[in-house]
Amino acid sequence: MCSALRLTIPDELEERHMRFTKSEPDEAFHCSIPFLAYRRGDLSDFTKALHRFVLDGNEVRKEVTTQYRNDLREKWVLEIDEISRYKKTRNYLSRLAELHFAQWLETQNWQILNLELYGGQFDAEGMDNNQVATAFEIKFLGQREVLFELIRVSFTNPTAGSLGVYSPVDYLIFRIYEAARQLHDANTHRVAVVVVSDYGVSFRIPLSEGWIDWNNPGFLKHDPEIKEFLDREYAKNPNLDADVKTFITGLNEIWILSYKSEFELQLEHRIQLDSLS
Secondary structure, X not given: OOHXXXXXXXXXXXXXXXXXXXXXXXXOOOXXXXXXXXXXXXXXXHXXXXXXXXXXXXXXXXXXXXXXXXXXOOOHHHOOOHHHHHHHHHHHHHHHHHHHHHHHHHHOOOEEEEEHHHOOOOOEEEXXXXXXXXXXXXXXXXXXXXXXXXXXXXXXXXXXXXXXXXXXXXXXXXXXXXXXXXXXXXXXXXXXXXXXXXXXXXXXXXXHOOOOOOOOOXXXXXXXXXXHHHHHHHHHOOOHHHHHHHHHHOOOXXXXXXXXXXXXXXXXXXXXXXXXX
């Protein structure tokens, strides 16, 4: 009867959703997120952000957009195969990450001014204790996203391709560039936020050891598997290298966060770009 669970698994999806949950694991070992939280004893942590930002008592807040409400429904489990489920779950998990970020921001004594959830222009807008208004764009990098995007790794044969240590860094730069483009028109402090679920595996060493020159950001291009991905992006935008530098250095800050538990974030890096120039 929990209103947050009925939001993410509405009545019309219940039967098919339960059928998937009770079935044998697919080749990618996909599992319903609220069911996984229930199984691990973290269900209240899963519903906490939904109750805080989406619901008013048992009802969805009137300011929540139709698109966002639809995105929070766990429909990805109804897709016909692993690849389709993977693609759909990225959007679902990204929406959850945005709510987790807003929840984390409040724990840091920020005042939430607006959210895309409520029709805001940016993923989140807030004000800190110094009364500095800030616009945030949030990018979520799932554990297998870089592998899938760069080498189309098979779920049934995860060793079919190997990923160099530099490729995740280039992919991170590209996602920060996407966030920077979205923030370009903000007339407030601009912060690109990246939430990574495999920080310790792919990003701790590169970010801690300063592999990226934030004064002159650009792709490292040391690994062959990044080439196809970047070639597609250069075909869309031949000026990509110049744009990456222009938009990223136009930010005020970049924040890198990771999940310290299933649904709770922690800040790993706070990069001040406006102090670098």
